[in-house]
């Protein structure tokens with residue numbers, strides 16, 4: 001089948017990458033997944049293939065391994081890279097900052113060197129709203145002050161700056177750093193989704209584990225924040241909407257030098273909003289209890305998503321009910 005060109009997805013077997021691979025293929029591109037499987041399962045690749053309707057090529061490699069990266073770029077002409085590979089656990093990054101720097105920052109350096117060698121000049125990068133640090137105003141637009149509050153966030157800032165330098169090396173280089181807010185949910189087929197190992201870091205996988213009876217109770221950190229119900233507010237975005245944002249960025253990449261664009265819905269939901277929607281939509285109970293605030297947490301963080309609409313013609317279309325329904329359908333899938 002004729003395609004528009006090959007898109008290499010580093011970290012393409014992960015939660016977000018697998019959904020991006022499906023949307024990239026739906027838009028007529030040929031996705032190739034490159035992943036070390038350090039935080040994902042090999043079976044994801046065949047499940048992506050089922051959804052795409054054809055096997056998806058997969059290269060098992062670590063982005064830090066220069067010979068493997070050269071081999072990957074030498075094996076087929078690549079139109080653009082969507083660079084999702086990275087470690088993302090904030091707590092682990094505090095314990096192992098050197099590992100996070102090596103994997104995320106040095107890994108990106110090795111990847112960019114291989115792209116240079118093979119003349120690949122386009123990249124969409126998985127950045128994060130964590131680059132804004134503690135919110136100083138709401139909604140958070142792209143000109144909000146930057147500041148990392150943990151080593152993981154520092155890696156995202158370091159990579160964005162590295163991409164400025166890389167993009168400056170020639171007018172034919174095009175980069176879009178997408179600053180994700182809080183991706184949740186799963187593909188409507190329930191074939192791919194989020195399967196964190198161990199105790200989850202993020203709210204939705206935690207809610208799912210409590211609903212399944214694998215954890216006794218959801219601890220809600222703070223019930224006295226200045227929000228509509230006292231619990232923390234975040235901008236949850238359906239992972240399929242997020243994945244479509246990557247396709248929109250790919251389509252407009254050639255008009256960019258290096259642009260940073262928020263991917264969020266533009267509105268916030270509290271922890272209790274999520275819990276109540278989950279219980280109502282899925283007909284299950286999520287036992288929960290209020291705990292003291294955690295140091296470093298913010299009352300609320302949500303995006304100004306208007307730049308994504310202006311520059312990419314993209315905005316989120318799925319709501320909280322879709323997010324909690326699809327997260328639960330994936331968690332309840334027959335194994």
Ligand SMILES: NC(=O)c1ccc[n+]([C@@H]2O[C@H](COP(=O)([O-])OP(=O)(O)OC[C@H]3O[C@@H](n4cnc5c(N)ncnc54)[C@H](O)[C@@H]3O)[C@@H](O)[C@H]2O)c1
Nearest residue numbers: 011014015016036037038039040062063085086088126128
């Ligand atoms: N999920 C979120 O809440 C969130 C929010 C903002 C940004 N991000 C960023 O989006 C990207 C994808 O996140 P995700 O939620 O899909 O995480 P994930 O852990 O599910 O996926 C990351 C993938 O990258 C692979 N990987 C990691 N290091 C690698 C290396 N050195 N070489 C090759 N492959 C490697 C892993 O095996 C995994 O398949 C990450 O860069 C993350 O920092 C995620």
